[in-house]
Amino acid sequence: MAKHEVLKRFYNSDKWVTFRLGLINERGNTCSRCNQIIAKSKDLIGHHKVELIPENVHDHNISLNPELVDLVCFDCHNLVHHRFGYKAEKKVYLVYGPPLSGKTTFVKERAIRGDLVVDMDMLYSAVSMQPFFDKPDNLLMNVRGIYNQLLDNIKVRHGKWHNAWIIGGYADKYKREKVVNDLGAEPIFLDVSKEECLQRLAVDEERQYRQDEWQGYIENWFDYYTE
Ligand SMILES: [Zn+2]
Numbered sequence: 001m002a003k004h005e006v007l008k009r010f011y012n013s014d015k016w017v018t019f020r021l022g023l024i025n026e027r028g029n030t031c032s033r034c035n036q037i038i039a040k041s042k043d044l045i046g047h048h049k050v051e052l053i054p055e056n057v058h059d060h061n062i063s064l065n066p067e068l069v070d071l072v073c074f075d076c077h078n079l080v081h082h083r084f085g086y087k088a089e090k091k092v093y094l095v096y097g098p099p100l101s102g103k104t105t106f107v108k109e110r111a112i113r114g115d116l117v118v119d120m121d122m123l124y125s126a127v128s129m130q131p132f133f134d135k136p137d138n139l140l141m142n143v144r145g146i147y148n149q150l151l152d153n154i155k156v157r158h159g160k161w162h163n164a165w166i167i168g169g170y171a172d173k174y175k176r177e178k179v180v181n182d183l184g185a186e187p188i189f190l191d192v193s194k195e196e197c198l199q200r201l202a203v204d205e206e207r208q209y210r211q212d213e214w215q216g217y218i219e220n221w222f223d224y225y226t227e
Pocket residue numbers: 031032033034035036072073074075076077
């Protein structure tokens with residue numbers, strides 16, 4: 001049950017009830033995870049891939065967006081949210097690929113609240129208070145220290161996180177395989193060509209004054225990449 005009053009009100013609202021029934025009509029009464037046919041439609045739960053919080057519940061691009069709502073059975077829903085002893089094994093993913101391949105977006109669309117995300121760029125922002133595209137060189141050792149600490153935590157499954165997502169370039173095959181083996185991570189490669197990355201950079205507003213710098217990062221990645 002939702003713990004915030006505003007969320008309870010949303011789940012009881014006509015808008016949501018109608019929306020959910022509409023999805024069931026469209027998609028049929030099968031659980032999208034285990035494919036079981038669910039006899040009573042009330043047992044089919046509309047699960048929000050982006051977890052609803054009081055701050056986003058009124059944004060219908062999130063709360064009433066068909067692309068962000070899965071229909072799942074009771075058991076699968078508890079598994080997704082790690083509720084009531086429905087414990088799935090902690091999964092670790094290594095999401096790698098060149099700069100501007102969309103790693104952060106990929107993880108944002110899949111991680112749930114309570115997952116641990118280890119991203120060098122975000123850690124940089126956290127300790128420098130600078131925007132993500134501006135990384136003061138002199139802080140590198142400290143950022144790397146936190147990064148490595150988190151990887152050590154993941155390695156021994158320390159902490160109560162659900163799944164862990166490690167985001168990085170990992171162009172080097174040796175370094176990549178070390179993480180995969182040491183941490184028991186599943187590698188996910190965002191296979192985007194150099195041309196595509198450069199094209200994305202050319203139209204990227206946030207990096208528009210740092211084209212050269214980021215072009216350098218992209219070139220570098222492809223120079224070092226070993227399959
Ligand atoms: Zn299911």
